[in-house]
Amino acid sequence: MQANSSDFILQTTDLVKEFKGFTAVSDVNLNVQRGHIHALIGPNGAGKTTVFNLLTKFLQPTRGKIAFNGKDITRMQPAEIARLGIIRSFQISAVFPHLTVLENVRVALQRKENHSMHFWRSDKILNSLNDRAHELLESVGLGEFANTVTTDLAYGRKRALEIATTLALDPELMLLDEPTQGMGHEDVGRTADLIRKVSKNRTILMVEHNLQVVSKLADRITVLQRGAILTEGDYDTVSQDPQVREAYMGTEAPQEASA
């Protein structure tokens, strides 16, 4: 399949991150195609999270370029790229624990209104966002929990809430950092279904350890090792690659290496 550069929503060029002489990420050229679910995998310490933090601007790259829709975003602030339409999730569930479930989603919806600095106005104007918030909660199966204080939710539900909050901003590109990490078997399946559901009309880049989830969801996979790209392709290509087998537990097939 031929793809010209406008089909790529996110591109990195020779991305490098050094920490005091240690090169965590070296010359990574990542091309994420529009509409894809793109997975970033690799053994522990391969630099996945560092790449992820570079893309979300929580870290500044030492060298190299990052482009979103052809626009250079290398030196932008995290909040700026969020406003461009790149919304990230976090490894540990990123919710606002002492706000209610509904308020969590509303904080995200509120960002596109222009009254967020208005400290002299009543928060009753936020009620106009309630319908949309309820819709989003229904879409991730949290409708009945709208008025629960978030800290009381089960872990899997917190992650669902996080996705609803992210969706509230209708991002063009969603960056998910290990969305199924720390979940029980049932929750993993439910979350994977949810990711597939929300991937319509948008692009998702995810770091994921669970290769079953990756095999089920990803259109394209990039394997990282020691900060560099080892190989790239669809699941069949990648899982047959001898280098990948080598990187994951000697010569075993990667299916078993879901730790």
Add this chain to the structure above:
Amino acid sequence: MSKVNRNLIIAIALLAIAPFVLYPVFLAKVLCFALFALAFNLLLGYAGILSFGHAAFLGTGGYITGWAMLNTGMSTELAILLGTAAGAALGAIYGKLAIKREGIYFAMITLALAQLTFFLYLQAPFTGGENGMQGIPRGELFGFIDLTNNLTMYYVVALIFLFGYAVVSRAIHSPFGQVLKAIRENEPRAISLGYDVNKYKWVAFVISAALSALAGSTKTIVFQLASLTDVHWHMSGEVILMTLVGGVGTLMGPIVGASLIVTMQNYLSTGEMGNYIHIIMGFVFVICVLSFRNGIVGQWNKFKAKNF
């Protein structure tokens, strides 16, 4: 809503009757510190940032208002307004400098800036240095309400306090307050949703500084005195103590905490126990931190939620 209204009416009624039971100047002092603690709690309780230099704003309000009353002959409300504006301006600068850092580093920078302010007032010719600024006239409000009467003075302070309370209460229950709480709860997430968190923190800092200065200005008018005590770092510590003992992150907490601490100071410092006041306050603080971390009001709210 009706419950809120009822509580408000009770509170106003209490404020109105109080000076017939207790000494008005003492009550005015309590209200000034309650306003100070309310302002401080807007930052610690609702934005999750600990300033260790709020004395700078309290003191600036006091000195500027005192200077205006002594030297310009402006009416009292303008002098208070000037003091408040000066505190807000200082807060705008200090906030810009400190908010780039987080947590303990933020606290250290605010402390350093407050110490700088302290030495500035110690050396500046208009403050009277160690002696402080004395004999500040209370003046006349709007040019015709004579404030030399303690009861009148008290009611003016009560109105200022209610105004401050309204500002904080509205700020907390506003779209802005909602974002502030989100930042307190999970700052990286708030950033990833596209909020420039430092801007929100800065606005909260300036509001807090302005209200602290308003408290300082009012206090200076009540006591006709502005001194280094108000800019000393002890004062920055005391407001933290008031807020924590009363209940951080609650609207009533700082008011309860300030009332308790000021009452203790007032009654203990005159009696036999005067020499031990710092030991006693330290003891109260330790008990609070060890056994009821949510403060008096926080604990009460928990108790109420459990039992009613």
